[in-house]
Amino acid sequence: MFIFELCAHLKLCILIYAPPNKLLDVRREQQLSYHVVFLLSACALPVPAHVNAAVGRIRGLIMMQNSYDHIAEQWHSNFRGQAYVDRTLGYVDKILEGLPSGAKVLDLGCGTGNPIAKHIVERGFRVVGVDQSKKLLEIAKTVVPEAELIHADMVEIQFAEKFAAAVAWDSVFHVERKHHSAIFHKLADSLESSGRLMLSVGGSDAEDSASDDSVTEGFTSEMFGHTFYYSGYAPKVARKLLEAEGFEIEVWEVDDPSSRGHIAVVARKSV
Ligand SMILES: C[S@@+](CC[C@H](N)C(=O)[O-])C[C@H]1O[C@@H](n2cnc3c(N)ncnc32)[C@H](O)[C@@H]1O
Numbered sequence: 001m002f003i004f005e006l007c008a009h010l011k012l013c014i015l016i017y018a019p020p021n022k023l024l025d026v027r028r029e030q031q032l033s034y035h036v037v038f039l040l041s042a043c044a045l046p047v048p049a050h051v052n053a054a055v056g057r058i059r060g061l062i063m064m065q066n067s068y069d070h071i072a073e074q075w076h077s078n079f080r081g082q083a084y085v086d087r088t089l090g091y092v093d094k095i096l097e098g099l100p101s102g103a104k105v106l107d108l109g110c111g112t113g114n115p116i117a118k119h120i121v122e123r124g125f126r127v128v129g130v131d132q133s134k135k136l137l138e139i140a141k142t143v144v145p146e147a148e149l150i151h152a153d154m155v156e157i158q159f160a161e162k163f164a165a166a167v168a169w170d171s172v173f174h175v176e177r178k179h180h181s182a183i184f185h186k187l188a189d190s191l192e193s194s195g196r197l198m199l200s201v202g203g204s205d206a207e208d209s210a211s212d213d214s215v216t217e218g219f220t221s222e223m224f225g226h227t228f229y230y231s232g233y234a235p236k237v238a239r240k241l242l243e244a245e246g247f248e249i250e251v252w253e254v255d256d257p258s259s260r261g262h263i264a265v266v267a268r269k270s271v
Contacts, residue, residue, distance in 0.1 A: 068136050069134060072112075072138075076112050091198045092167065095166075099125065104128060110171075111131060113144035113149075117143070132151065137151055154175065162195075163191055164192055169199060169200055173231065177218070177233050198265065201235055218230060218231035219231075239252065248267060251266035
């Protein structure tokens, strides 16, 4: 009887275990916790509630990291509207102001390269685009073949070079907020002196505290039938984190009143 129950339990565990290839794109810290919990449940050991909550979050992140691959074509063909494009490229133009032709611009979470990276290249600058979705990068290769495209997680990537300007538009909010200040630090570090950054913040109901790393920090939402993970601080906390990294805020505005708090930011590295 015991053997029978154990076999049934193991079978169930194997069924719920994500196939290894799904875990390949997940950062090491998440892989490790996932494996630990799997081993605990496979050995029929009780899994503490907080560990279970963490696993839910990891599953959300795993889903999210594959989600853009699943919707790549739909995302690409879904035109977000001329008003959106004009407004967004207006912010891009602000960070390109005064740069010499050929200057290098980082696009962190570049997606398909449309419309941002494409616009930057058309204005005569070079682009380094970073994204964790292989499928979106494949499309980006056709949209903006001139760009250098890197498949990487923005939390883990390290840059050996400096950029004249940087973009992180609608991408940082897909990363757990405990990593946001490190990402802002990385962006500041990778910018040349006085270089500008364009990014978006807001859209989170997170409590007004930069120190709270509780597991309730994120939420998921559906797009084209797939689950996406979002995480962020309240805008005034995000602003403090950016200022703490030496960014001087030049533009801070709700760019689309229907977006419920989506804020466009243009900031300048002050040193
Ligand atoms: C809403 S899309 C925005 C794409 C592009 N910035 C734009 O405005 O069209 C979010 C992008 O962030 C990328 N992304 C999410 N988390 C990431 C991470 N940890 N590292 C790198 N890219 C990430 C996604 O793959 C996706 O391309």
